[in-house]
Amino acid sequence: MANLDxxxxxxxxxxxxxxxxxxxxxxxxxxxxxxxxxxxxSLSAVVTVQKNEKNAELNIQIDxxxxxxxDRCLDEMTQEIEVDEDLxxxxxxxxxxTENTIFIPEHEGVLNIAWHLYEFIVLAIPIMHxxxxxxxxxxxxxxxxxxxxxxxxxxxxxxxxxxxxNESDRTDPRWDALKNxxxxx
Ligand SMILES: [Zn+2]
Numbered sequence: 001m002a003n004l005d006x007x008x009x010x011x012x013x014x015x016x017x018x019x020x021x022x023x024x025x026x027x028x029x030x031x032x033x034x035x036x037x038x039x040x041x042s043l044s045a046v047v048t049v050q051k052n053e054k055n056a057e058l059n060i061q062i063d064x065x066x067x068x069x070x071d072r073c074l075d076e077m078t079q080e081i082e083v084d085e086d087l088x089x090x091x092x093x094x095x096x097x098t099e100n101t102i103f104i105p106e107h108e109g110v111l112n113i114a115w116h117l118y119e120f121i122v123l124a125i126p127i128m129h130x131x132x133x134x135x136x137x138x139x140x141x142x143x144x145x146x147x148x149x150x151x152x153x154x155x156x157x158x159x160x161x162x163x164x165x166n167e168s169d170r171t172d173p174r175w176d177a178l179k180n181x182x183x184x185x
Contacts, residue, residue, distance in 0.1 A: 004033075004114045005112075007112050007113045007114035007117070008110050008111070008112050009021065009047070009110070009112075009113055010109065010110050011091065011104070011109045011110065011111065012106075012108075012109025012110070013109075014051045015051070016052065016053065017050070017051060018048065018049070018050055018051075019048070019051065020046065020048050021046070021047045021049070022045070022046050023044070023045040023047070023117065024044055025041060025042070025043040025044070025062070025064065025117065025121075026042055027040050027041070027042075029041075030066075030118075032114075033114060033115065037122075038066050038067070038068060038121065039067070040066065041064060041065060041066035041067060041081075041121070042064050042065055043062050043063060043064025043066070043081060044064055045060065045083075045117055046061045046062075047059070047060050047061075047113060054091055054092070055088060055089055055091060056089040056091075057086065057087075057089075058087040058088070058089060059084070059085070059087075060083060060084075060086075060087060060116075060117065060120055061083060061084055062081060062082070062083035062120060062121060062124070063081070063083075064080075064081055065078045065079060065080055065081060066078075066079050066081055066121060066125070067079075068125065070129065070130050070131050070136060070137075071129055071130050072130040072141070073130075073131065073136035073137040073141050073144065074137075074140055074144070075136065075140055077130070077131050079125055079126075079129050081121055083121065083123075083124050085100065087100050087101075087116065088100060088101045088102070089101075089102050089103075089111055090102070091104060091105075092105070092106065093105040102116075
């Protein structure tokens with residue numbers, strides 16, 4: 001497992017004021033995170049820190065791409081990622097956690113930002129993400145379609161049994177009458 005120490009922001013040693021940290025998030029970054037579903041990507045992150053007495057205001061900008069499975073064909077696709085998020089770090093041991101507020105005890109004064117960067121990337125992935133039209137993996141699509149069609153057929157066999165047996169019995173007397181007329185002509 002790779003060392004994530006380089007993603008530590010050591011607030012207690014930062015002067016009050018503005019600071020900027022830059023990170024390259026490559027495949028090694030994703031592999032070093034336990035429980036990360038994304039395994040490949042190439043992004044750069046810029047974290048600006050405004051350190052105050054009791055807290056720090058962070059702005060996180062991330063740009064780049066990740067490799068994730070396409071929703072349509074399940075093949076790998078490249079997803080562009082753009083993050084612009086604020087994070088408030090309170091230097092106190094307890095408080096009401098919200099999505100964009102973190103509490104760190106004042107005596108520790110350190111935040112490892114690696115997982116936060118990862119979560120912002122995940123949140124930036126659109127719910128539906130697919131290859132552009134016509135660029136899906138056709139072999140995967142064929143397999144998928146065969147699977148789906150087979151299952152629909154099986155479902156229909158189950159629920160339409162009655163209709164199928166009635167089909168041969170079903171004749172409409174009006175059609176019979178019409179047929180007789182045309183036959184006679
Ligand atoms: Zn696809």
